Amino acid sequence: MIIAWFETDDIFQRVSILFLLACLFGYTTNIVEAFSETYATLIGFFLAARLYMTAYLFLTALLVPMIRPVMLYYCLIALLNAALWIASIHVSYPNQLALILPALFLEICGQTSYIALLTLAHRLPTIIISPALKARTTKALDFHPALNIEHRVERTNAFVSLVFGYTVVAILYQTSSQGITALFGKAILALIQPFAFNWLYFELDADRLLATHAIRRAKISAALWSLAHLLFIMSFVLGGGALARLVLASDIEGVRVEDLTETYQGRSEGEVRRGVRWFYCAGFGSALLLMGAISVSHVHKDLKGMRLSKGVRLGFRAAAGVVMILLPLAGEKLDSLGLVATMTGLVCFSLVVEVWGASRKGTGFGSGGGGKPRGYVGRCGKRDLQAVLGEDGRVDVDALGERRQGAGLASMPM
Numbered sequence: 001m002i003i004a005w006f007e008t009d010d011i012f013q014r015v016s017i018l019f020l021l022a023c024l025f026g027y028t029t030n031i032v033e034a035f036s037e038t039y040a041t042l043i044g045f046f047l048a049a050r051l052y053m054t055a056y057l058f059l060t061a062l063l064v065p066m067i068r069p070v071m072l073y074y075c076l077i078a079l080l081n082a083a084l085w086i087a088s089i090h091v092s093y094p095n096q097l098a099l100i101l102p103a104l105f106l107e108i109c110g111q112t113s114y115i116a117l118l119t120l121a122h123r124l125p126t127i128i129i130s131p132a133l134k135a136r137t138t139k140a141l142d143f144h145p146a147l148n149i150e151h152r153v154e155r156t157n158a159f160v161s162l163v164f165g166y167t168v169v170a171i172l173y174q175t176s177s178q179g180i181t182a183l184f185g186k187a188i189l190a191l192i193q194p195f196a197f198n199w200l201y202f203e204l205d206a207d208r209l210l211a212t213h214a215i216r217r218a219k220i221s222a223a224l225w226s227l228a229h230l231l232f233i234m235s236f237v238l239g240g241g242a243l244a245r246l247v248l249a250s251d252i253e254g255v256r257v258e259d260l261t262e263t264y265q266g267r268s269e270g271e272v273r274r275g276v277r278w279f280y281c282a283g284f285g286s287a288l289l290l291m292g293a294i295s296v297s298h299v300h301k302d303l304k305g306m307r308l309s310k311g312v313r314l315g316f317r318a319a320a321g322v323v324m325i326l327l328p329l330a331g332e333k334l335d336s337l338g339l340v341a342t343m344t345g346l347v348c349f350s351l352v353v354e355v356w357g358a359s360r361k362g363t364g365f366g367s368g369g370g371g372k373p374r375g376y377v378g379r380c381g382k383r384d385l386q387a388v389l390g391e392d393g394r395v396d397v398d399a400l401g402e403r404r405q406g407a408g409l410a411s412m413p414m
Contacts, residue, residue: 001111002056004152005145016056023049039096040089047082054078066143070114077110108230114144115219149215156229160201163233167194167240171247174261182254186337187247189344193284196351197236197291204354205295214297221297228297232290239283242276245269249336272336277328284343285324288350292317308357316353320346 003013026045030038054075061071084103088096171190175181214225248268250257257268292314300310308316324346327339334342 002053004147004155006060016052019052020049023052035093035096043085043089047085050078051082054082067145070144073114074111077106077113081106081110108227112223112226115223119219149213152215153213157202157206160229160233161198163236163240164194164198166237167243170240170244173248173264175259176261177256177259181259182252182337183247183259186252186340189337189340190243190247192344193243193347194240196347197287199351200354201291201294204358205291205298209300209303209358210298211301212299214294217297217299225294225297228290228293232287232294235283235286235290237283239280239287242280242283243340245276246272246280246336246340251335252337272339274328277339280339281327281343282325284347285321285327288321288324288347289318292321303360305360305362306357307359307361308353313354313357316357317350320350 003017007013023045027042027049030042030045034042057071057078058075061068061075064071081103084099084106088099088103091099168191171187173183173187175183214221245267248260248264249255249272250268250270251272257265257270260268295310295314302310324343327334327342
């Protein structure tokens, strides 16, 4: 975010990124044992990065008076947050949660709370807030660092791609047997799920039919887009981690643990635990619902003749997401293969509804109105081609046809 605001691309900023990466590396190495042994070290690395960025914003506040109030507001939020994190080190679990939860809330919503303050300053009547205080608040928060929307969207899309890729990597395994096994079939079913999510997210919700992006639409839609992405990524990572356990489960007929290499034999379980089922189904089901919320935040094109409207398509998607979340209630009636296969069917159902519903009536999935592919053949000499070749390197087909009209047939349908 800081780079998006103040991209200088100098040595100081690059070294700052290296320092933040080092803090992130130290934070990551202490995650597993955080609530038993390494919590203080984990918070120490986090605060080192957080307070470094706070110092950066404070320096910016001193150098750029126009945005000084907003930068100082961010610094205040960060210092309050740091106090909560430091206090949580000295409290034992589970009492730590009383400090961790508000600290997480400030991390997520603290930097955008100035929008709420600015909105209140504009809309509160003078009976509640004095005109002088209203004018001062509006003036103080009126200027904010500009944000490149395209870069923000590109970075978010890149991160979502990493999340989808993580799920694909998580289901990989190594085998010592010959041929295609039942475990491979289950893994392929699992592979279809991130593929379908990727198709829904990039092609259908955010590209082909997009008219106005949520960030450009309004403040509320922009906030919904940002928050839904955070929850969507969290849900998908949770479901992807559980999916990796289900792929290696040996509770179905035809799967032998001995066929796996030694590393993966220890990860294979003969029975799918209840918690893994809920993590998997609720994670992917919530991700599908949140992806629908992201789609709602955008304005999409309303093409004439569309088979299903956006609301109907999202209704089917929401129904599939609810079914996915409730699927663990089936219990042991569904083994790991049945669970993965059912989830794959529900995700593919949502994808088919979107692809089919977003198409126009009377058209097929091939080119042409009746679904029959069409091809063309043509004859064109080098001189004719050079004559109609534009400066941008494109060929004017209509001009080419006029030149060939007297000499022969320019093109003919097959």
